[in-house]
Amino acid sequence: MSKELSKVRNIGISAHIDSGKTTLTERILFYTNRIHAIHDVKGKDGVGAVMDSMELEKERGITIASAATFCEWNNHEINIIDTPGHVDFTIEVERSLRVLDGAILVLCSVGGVQSQSITVDQQMKRYKVPCIAFVNKCDRSGANPERVVEQLVEKLGHNAIAMQIPIGLEADHVGVVDLTTMKAVYFDGDNGEILRSEEIPAELADKAAEKREELVETASNFCDDLADAYLEEQEITAEMILSAMRKGVLERKVTPVYMGSAYKNKGVQPLLDAATALLPNPAEVTNIALDLDNDEAEVVLGSSTDDPTVALAFKLEDGQYGQLTYIRVYQGILAKGDTLVNTRSGKKIKIGRLVQMHSNQMEDIDEIPAGYIGALFGIDCASGDTFADPKLNYSMTSMFVPNPVISLALVPKDNKAQINMSKALNRFSKEDPTFHTYVDEETNETIIEGMGELHLEVYVERMQREYNAEVSTGQPRVAYRETITRRAEFNYTHKKQTGGSGQYGRVAGYIEPFPEGDFEFINKITGGAIPTQFISSCEKGFKASMAKGSLMEFPVTGIRVEINDGASHAVDSSEMAFQAAARGAFLEAYKKAKPVIHEPIMKVVIETPTEFQGTVMGTINQRRGTILGAQEEGPMCVVESQVPLAEMFGYSTVLRSSTQGKAQFTMEFDSYRQVPQSITEELQKKKAEEANKGAA
Amino acid sequence: MLKKDLIMRNPLRAVSDENGYILPEGGLGAVVARAGVGKTALLVQLALNSLLKGDNALHISLGDPVRKVSLWYKEVFNNIGTQYKIDKIDDLWNELLPQRFIMTFNIDGFSVPRLNERLTELADQDIFHPQMILIDGLPFNEQSKRADLHALKELSEKFSSHIWFTVRSHRHEEPDAEGMPIQISDFADLLDVAIKLEPEDSRIKLNVLKGSGSISTQGLSLDPVTMLIKE
Numbered sequence: 001m002s003k004e005l006s007k008v009r010n011i012g013i014s015a016h017i018d019s020g021k022t023t024l025t026e027r028i029l030f031y032t033n034r035i036h037a038i039h040d041v042k043g044k045d046g047v048g049a050v051m052d053s054m055e056l057e058k059e060r061g062i063t064i065a066s067a068a069t070f071c072e073w074n075n076h077e078i079n080i081i082d083t084p085g086h087v088d089f090t091i092e093v094e095r096s097l098r099v100l101d102g103a104i105l106v107l108c109s110v111g112g113v114q115s116q117s118i119t120v121d122q123q124m125k126r127y128k129v130p131c132i133a134f135v136n137k138c139d140r141s142g143a144n145p146e147r148v149v150e151q152l153v154e155k156l157g158h159n160a161i162a163m164q165i166p167i168g169l170e171a172d173h174v175g176v177v178d179l180t181t182m183k184a185v186y187f188d189g190d191n192g193e194i195l196r197s198e199e200i201p202a203e204l205a206d207k208a209a210e211k212r213e214e215l216v217e218t219a220s221n222f223c224d225d226l227a228d229a230y231l232e233e234q235e236i237t238a239e240m241i242l243s244a245m246r247k248g249v250l251e252r253k254v255t256p257v258y259m260g261s262a263y264k265n266k267g268v269q270p271l272l273d274a275a276t277a278l279l280p281n282p283a284e285v286t287n288i289a290l291d292l293d294n295d296e297a298e299v300v301l302g303s304s305t306d307d308p309t310v311a312l313a314f315k316l317e318d319g320q321y322g323q324l325t326y327i328r329v330y331q332g333i334l335a336k337g338d339t340l341v342n343t344r345s346g347k348k349i350k351i352g353r354l355v356q357m358h359s360n361q362m363e364d365i366d367e368i369p370a371g372y373i374g375a376l377f378g379i380d381c382a383s384g385d386t387f388a389d390p391k392l393n394y395s396m397t398s399m400f401v402p403n404p405v406i407s408l409a410l411v412p413k414d415n416k417a418q419i420n421m422s423k424a425l426n427r428f429s430k431e432d433p434t435f436h437t438y439v440d441e442e443t444n445e446t447i448i449e450g451m452g453e454l455h456l457e458v459y460v461e462r463m464q465r466e467y468n469a470e471v472s473t474g475q476p477r478v479a480y481r482e483t484i485t486r487r488a489e490f491n492y493t494h495k496k497q498t499g500g501s502g503q504y505g506r507v508a509g510y511i512e513p514f515p516e517g518d519f520e521f522i523n524k525i526t527g528g529a530i531p532t533q534f535i536s537s538c539e540k541g542f543k544a545s546m547a548k549g550s551l552m553e554f555p556v557t558g559i560r561v562e563i564n565d566g567a568s569h570a571v572d573s574s575e576m577a578f579q580a581a582a583r584g585a586f587l588e589a590y591k592k593a594k595p596v597i598h599e600p601i602m603k604v605v606i607e608t609p610t611e612f613q614g615t616v617m618g619t620i621n622q623r624r625g626t627i628l629g630a631q632e633e634g635p636m637c638v639v640e641s642q643v644p645l646a647e648m649f650g651y652s653t654v655l656r657s658s659t660q661g662k663a664q665f666t667m668e669f670d671s672y673r674q675v676p677q678s679i680t681e682e683l684q685k686k687k688a689e690e691a692n693k694g695a696a
Numbered sequence: 697m698l699k700k701d702l703i704m705r706n707p708l709r710a711v712s713d714e715n716g717y718i719l720p721e722g723g724l725g726a727v728v729a730r731a732g733v734g735k736t737a738l739l740v741q742l743a744l745n746s747l748l749k750g751d752n753a754l755h756i757s758l759g760d761p762v763r764k765v766s767l768w769y770k771e772v773f774n775n776i777g778t779q780y781k782i783d784k785i786d787d788l789w790n791e792l793l794p795q796r797f798i799m800t801f802n803i804d805g806f807s808v809p810r811l812n813e814r815l816t817e818l819a820d821q822d823i824f825h826p827q828m829i830l831i832d833g834l835p836f837n838e839q840s841k842r843a844d845l846h847a848l849k850e851l852s853e854k855f856s857s858h859i860w861f862t863v864r865s866h867r868h869e870e871p872d873a874e875g876m877p878i879q880i881s882d883f884a885d886l887l888d889v890a891i892k893l894e895p896e897d898s899r900i901k902l903n904v905l906k907g908s909g910s911i912s913t914q915g916l917s918l919d920p921v922t923m924l925i926k927e
Contacts, residue, residue: 515786614817621823629755629762629798630814632805640762642793673790 005303005371006281007076010099010328012129014120015106020136024106024262025069025080031193031269032071032078068099068315068326068373070356076276079373095314095384095397097127099328099373102249102279104271105133109143109259113151121156122607122664130249132256132278133158134271138166139173139261149257157634158255159248161218163274164267165211166259167201176260176267177204179212180238185270192265218254219244242277249278282371287330289386289394292343299394305369307331308389309340312396316383316431317375324355326375327368330396332389334374335367340387343395349387353377383431404436404449405600405645405669408456409474411445420469421446427467428459435459449479452602452667453649478646479600480683481672482549483558484593487512492588493567494581502572505530505581507538507563511589514560519546522562530566530578537575538563541582550587551595552687557672561586596674597683600645603670606655608663610637615658623647624676642670646679699748699788705780707916707927708745711904716749718742719888722853724845725860728877729893734900735862737923738893739830740772742860746828747792754826756811757800758833765798765832775922797824803835808847815855831861836879845883865892876905893918 015021069080081099103124107117124131133152135145145166152160164176167184175186177200184201188194200208216236220227223244229236248254258274260267283303289310290296301310309332317324327334334340338351355362355375368374381387386395412418425437425448436449450456453476463469491508507530514520521539530538539561546556566581604625608616613630616639620627625643648667655663675683703709703716712718719725729735743753757765770789777785799814818824829852837844852859865877872881880890890905900918902925919926 613814614821614823617818617823618821621821626794627797627823628766628793629800631762631800632802634802634805638762 005283005369007276008079008281008371009076009275009279010079010081010101010282010371010373011275011279012081012096012100012103013106014103014124014131015117020108020262021106024104024134024136024268027262027265027268028080028272029069029071030191031272032073034069034071068357068375070373073272074276078272078275081373095312097123097129098396099312099314100127100129101282101285102275103129103131104275105131105255107133107135107148107152108140109135109138109145109148110140112144112148113155117156121158128252130252130280132249132258132271132274133160134267135257135259136262138169138259138266139171139264141170143169143173145169145257145259152255152257154635157636159218159253160255160257161215162211162259163215163245163256164259164270165204165208167204173261173264173266176258176270177208178238178270179208179215180241182208182212187266187269192268195269216241219248222248222251222253246278250280250284287396289330289396292393292395296395301331301394303331303370305331305333307370308391309334309338309387310389310392310394310396311340311368311387313379313381313383313385313387316381316427321377323380324375324377325379325381326357326373327387328373329368329370331370333367333369334387339390341390341393342381343386343388343393344382345385348390349379349381351376352379382433384433403479403669404434404451405479405602406452406456407447407449407477407479408460409440409443409445409447410460410471411474413470413472417468417470420467421463421471424459424463424467424469428462445474451669452645454652454667476649480552480554480675481598482551482554482556482595483598484511484513484556484590484595486594488589488591488593490585490589491565492581492585494577494584496577497572502569503574503577503580504567504569504572505534505574505577506567507578507581507585508565509561509563509585511559511561511586511593513593514558518557518559519543520560522560524562524564525566526564529568530563531568531573534568534573534575534578535563537578538566538582541579542586544579545583545586545590549595550590552597552683554597556590556595557598597680598672599675599679601642601670601673602645602648602667604641604643604648604651604665604667606639606641606663606665608637608639608659609635612659612663613637613639616655616663619651619654619658623651624679644673644675702776702780702782703745703748706745706748707925708741711916716745717858719858719860721856721858722849723858723888724849724852724886725858725889725891726863726880726887727860727891727893728863728865728880728905730865730867733893733895734918734920734923735864735893736768736832737772737918738891738902738925739832739860739862740768741925743796743828743830744769744773744776744792746858747795750795751827752795752797752825753828753830754797754799754815754824756806756829756831757798758803758806758831758835760800760832762798762800765800769796772923775924779922779924797826803833806835808844808851812847812851812854815851819855826855827857829855829857829859831859834861834863836863841882842886845886849886895920 013021013025071078081096105121107113135148137143138145149160149162152158163179166173167175167177175184177184182200183197184199186196186198188196216230219241220230226240226244229240245254245256249256256274256278258267258271262268287301288298289301291299309329311327311329311334313325313327315326334351336351336354339348340351341348353376354365354368356365357375365374384397388394410421412421428435429437434451438447440447448456448459460471460473463471487510489510493506494503496503521542523535525535542561546559549556606616610632617627620641620643623643624647625641628640628642631638655665727735727738743755746753755765773789774785848859863879865879869878871877876884877892884890884906887906889907892903892905894901894903898920900920902916916925916927
């Protein structure tokens with residue numbers, strides 16, 4: 001592996017379904033000699049393209065969809081990182097985007113900027129990923145790349161500027177005019193692998209000159225030398241334009257637009273040239289880690305190989321040799337035989353086999369320097385774990401893992417599905433710390449828990465798609481909680497003398513709200529009123545009572561228990577007796593302490609075109625939501641709100657249909673808050689109905 | 697109880713009418729100060745005052761994101777909580793939250809007709825009816841200053857609200873003949889109240905440049921540490 005960081009590109013290809021991401025990726029691998037034949041993805045009518053590509057990928061093993069594929073172009077090493085297609089805000093999406101230094105935004109020249117492109121673009125914006133655009137499918141009927149450039153400006157607010165103009169469109173699409181060199185480029189050979197550079201066709205000369213003028217004007221905003229040369233009407237070279245554009249791209253101030261048709265083998269090589277010329281190398285991107293010894297303070301990582309090692313495991317894959325962990329090194333060198341610390345678990349790990357992925361094969365390597373991507377074998381870790389030099393206690397991702405707020409029961413279709421489901425669940429819970437799974441003791445159902453409806457939906461879908469586990473799901477359930485609102489005293493005696501040895505224990509004290517945590521137990525017993533050996537039984541008894549509150553059988557949280565008096569019997573007192581006494585005491589006090597139900601409140605952020613602002617706010621209002629504010633940003637508006645999770649079921653459909661699919665939202669847990677009285681009554685009624693149904 | 701206590705202890709009570717308002721309905725008020733003296737802090741306290749009364753407040757910020765404005769409120773509110781030793785401040789905060797609405801615009805994206813459009817939309821859909829509107833950093837177009845202010849006044853009357861906005865002054869500029877800062881002298885007649893914040897010794901004084909009725913902020917100032925109004 002060469003060590004010239006300036007010649008490394010870690011890029012993602014971002015696109016919405018059916019804009020040709022798979023075809024483009026495959027052509028890139030073909031032109032970079034990673035694969036040696038082109039398999040057509042396309043179905044007869046193009047409609048089945050996506051499904052076909054899936055089948056194709058399956059047939060050929062993990063080639064195109066692998067987490068990171070390495071290829072070389074123009075002496076540059078390019079890692080193409082798979083960017084997840086789903087829009088939901090999950091930890092997994094965040095991780096994938098963190099690993100990218102730049103991206104190619106693929107758009108369809110017919111469909112243009114669609115709502116999904118908006119989503120993809122928002123992701124890029126959120127993680128400040130510099131990007132270039134590729135307008136694909138210029139061979140299709142109705143192709144209009146110029147309109148797509150306009151849409152990039154209007155709909156996405158990009159400062160988009162065409163770097164090329166197409167030579168012919170639809171069936172006549174044969175090549176492109178490069179506006180930096182002012183040459184026409186044609187793609188010859190069976191697979192467009194031979195590039196032929198010629199003079200610009202006469203009929204396009206005027207248009208090319210005009211478009212170049214626009215390009216130079218835009219580029220000169222980013223480079224004073226170019227601006228001077230432009231004003232003084234000196235000759236402007238392609239290098240000058242590219243170097244100026246590069247500055248603009250790195251600052252995310254301009255989006256150069258390339259065009260062609262991956263399917264017809266047009267325009268892919270110039271796009272690769274552009275990716276190497278315009279997108280940043282790892283050293284040009286600021287990466288931030290969190291210092292765990294310093295209250296998660298942000299630390300900027302250096303990209304030098306001399307610094308202590310910091311690396312992030314961003315994706316796990318099941319291979320035939322066990323778990324393959326994809327890793328990006330941010331600083332230092334990760335070498336075979338090194339000992340690093342997994343900062344999440346604190347465990348030391350020794351680096352064994354290191355590989356680099358080459359589409360369908362892997363190559364053993366000795367080390368991965370800063371800025372590079374590789375994979376390692378034989379490491380037991382979860383996705384998102386940070387491996388760091390023992391000197392550093394850095395983490396690339398926040399250690400704060402919120403409690404799940406929603407659950408869903410899963411029923412596998414048959415025995416095979418059951419086995420596959422277990423495999424999938426095991427993997428997912430390793431990948432995503434916010435995803436939990438357990439078996440409900442009462443109903444014997446497998447329950448999955450997570451951070452939102454979409455979050456769980458994505459996993460159920462992945463279970464079916466990747467693990468072939470067919471499951472049916474129950475209704476999603478909100479994780480309600482109970483807590484108390486005032487202090488209440490207890491003085492409870494547990495006494496039983498029917499047959500056998502008796503049971504005796506008395507506990508007295510009080511319970512009170514404890515908003516800072518889940519549970520606190522304070523022992524203020526003096527003079528041995530309760531013998532020391534039974535104190536822990538008391539604590540156990542109280543804790544056990546919190547699993548189900550007497551109000552509606554939700555888990556109880558936020559309670560401080562103090563015991564300050566009690567009594568015991570020389571013969572009849574036992575651990576069991578005191579546990580029972582504590583349970584009785586809790587029940588006694590709990591009712592007096594005015595218990596209430598708390599529900600998870602989600603922070604919901606909706607991005608919508610301004611014209612739907614009112615409609616969107618209306619949907620929040622109907623859901624017991626509180627609108628915190630509305631922020632106008634050009635043609636888009638961001639509405640921030642807090643909405644109870646229970647009201648958010650099916651919201652994506654509502655939002656889509658009320659905004660013509662142009663708005664999108666993200667949702668994350670905010671806090672637990674008391675449920676209004678009317679809703680509590682509704683919940684109680686529903687519970688009673690369910691109980692009746694169960695009894696019948 | 698808690699809310700009443702806070703209203704009773706509010707130093708702004710001294711400058712308000714019997715219903716707790718400083719401005720008349722449909723009125724306009726300006727807060728003038730140099731950069732960094734406490735315009736936003738004062739605006740937030742005016743807003744909190746009306747939230748505690750049970751009124752709805754719409755805070756418009758030009759340039760700052762919703763999150764930052766939200767932080768201002770939380771900060772000032774927590775300071776008030778500490779000063780008056782209120783427990784369960786979070787519960788009270790959650791109670792007030794639905795009465796507050798923050799709207800942010802890019803400076804060049806803001807205009808009075810646009811605001812009118814937004815407010816009408818909010819009112820039509822019954823989403824939010826503000827009794828108090830606060831505009832932090834109202835941009836002025838030199839040519840249409842008076843016309844803009846007229847439009848704002850009309851807006852205030854249309855929604856029967858009280859509008860406050862901030863104006864940034866500069867250290868080196870002399871006031872006009874009537875003692876008005878030059879930034880507002882063109883339209884001072886359209887204002888019902890104008891308050892200037894002026895640092896003096898170790899406090900920031902609230903000086904009334906113009907007031908309706910017997911309004912006086914005599915003795916009121918901002919504590920430069922907590923930015924809270926004190927008597």
